[in-house]
Amino acid sequence: MVDKLTIRRILGLYGIAAKMDLFWLLRDTKYALAAIIADLIANLATVSSVFLISVRFGGIGGMSPDEVLFMMAYSTMITGIFILFGAANNFHISRIIGRGQLEHLFIQPIPLKAQLATMGFAPFTGAINFVVGIALLVVAAIRLRIRVTPLWTILLVAFLLATMVTIIARAYLVSTLAFYAPVAAEEISTKAIEGTWLLSTFPLSGMPAFVQIPLLTILPEGLMAWFPALCLLGRPPLGLGSCYPMLYAIILAVFAAAIFRKGMKYYVTRGSNRYLPYGFRR
């Protein structure tokens, strides 16, 4: 008997992930709060440094300080969503593959996609950045006198979704290498996501096109905050159009899914499945 994967069932899986997260928080609240606050400070430090530079110089590359604040708010929300839904290495999938944990997910009677989508949900320990991001966005929107209409809100959600899809698709794309070389590629998704994270919080408006274009195509750092923020402010850069981040996300996701599936097929049929329970070390 296979139980159907209904909306209720998926919500149940999110619910149990949330419950585990709450109990983890209550397990040692003092320690958990310290970790949450440290995480928040680290992310705010990244954001505020760029904002303070823009205040000092009256803006960066044609973006006013308030517009930079808006972009930083968007970036903080993305960081927040990443932490909120990715607390179980489910976005850093190369860690799960490299540590030989992926095949152990197969013993659960639910689809792998559903497991990966729900297992990292941490609303109690991982929501703080997202909440702060919303607060910053509200402040920036007020200062910029943005008319927050239902359409604008839908666009915001669509851009956030597109950015998240781009981040996850890229992580899964590079993580495919871990199917072929688990030891060498265990941390490759961390490098792919966090290695260029700082770059994604920098306004690219003042940069020449030969810097901007690669950062919107080869490395999608420009799509992490800068491009969507300018779209939401009604000024999509480089004449690419507001739908570019969505298109990029779809193409990258389709490509990454195909490559990842191929890698997984290789792993379960031909790959060497030797592993250590706590991951590989050099």
Next chain:
Amino acid sequence: MLQEDRTDIFRTASAVSLRHVTKEFLQWQRDNTGKGMIRNLLKPEKKTITALGDVSFGIEKGEFVAYAGPNGAGKSTTMKLLSGMLLPTAGDISVLGMSPKKERRALMHRLGVLFGNRTELWWDHPVIRSFEWKKVVWNIPEDEYRKNLRIVTELLDLKDLLKTFTRELSLGQRMRADLAMLLLHSPELILLDEPTLGLDVVAKRRMIDFLKRINRENGVTVVVTSHDMDDLEEMAHRILMISGGKIAYDGDFDGLRKITGNLTRVVITMQDESVPDLRNSTLLSSQNGVHEFETDLRGSSVKKLMKYLSEVDGIADVEIKKAPIEQVIARLYDEWR
């Protein structure tokens, strides 16, 4: 019983059935020379490792089967194939009448898998929390969960452990908790890969008793791997031995002993310091007048042995027992090398 004699099992086997299953891995070969590094960069050398080569066997419902073999023989690979974690390069696998590849989700509702070197419990939570997590993920009905929880808590003596963090459990306690979690969804077949790994005698005893009990009383089919042959002999009715990716033996433990000769241990306690001369036997140890011999009863019967011993002067006591299965297996492994 050899593999060929077991082929008729396929007609009746309903728990596990492997037909001509081959599993190959690709391993990258490397050397540390400069030339080798450049060669690996351009065209990596890969070697095909055959973990299982054309393996066929069947297991009926309610059986308790030991699956043994030397390191690297393919035991864990078989377990992973049966649980759908890996896919075979060739051949068909059926578990509880289902394909682990095509019907994985349905199968996982009826199958339990435990790898001794990897816990499925949440590390930083009390044990009961992992159980509750499983209830939701496996969608176990509340009454079934409560009933199973009560049973495993009682049988595995978990009452005092349920509120303890997994990371604070001893290995034996952790294995008990893992086993309990495995049984919460009432699996019909359980696959245990090295469940007694690292356990002390008391913890091992408890686990063995429990496994025998659920097999006997609940009809749960059990397939277990271990390097501890004495444990396996105590638990299982049948042993499948794998070597070099092939089934080398399929039958009972007594049959296994006969393959290496009818090895028997004879322990003779003498009244004096003399050492009896036991023909066709090897003296294994002598201490305080107690002498232990190994003899192969293929060459002479117990009757002849007893007759000979009755004629030796000064014997205070005689004990005749089967050779430890560990020794039989060690001899087999040596032969297979």
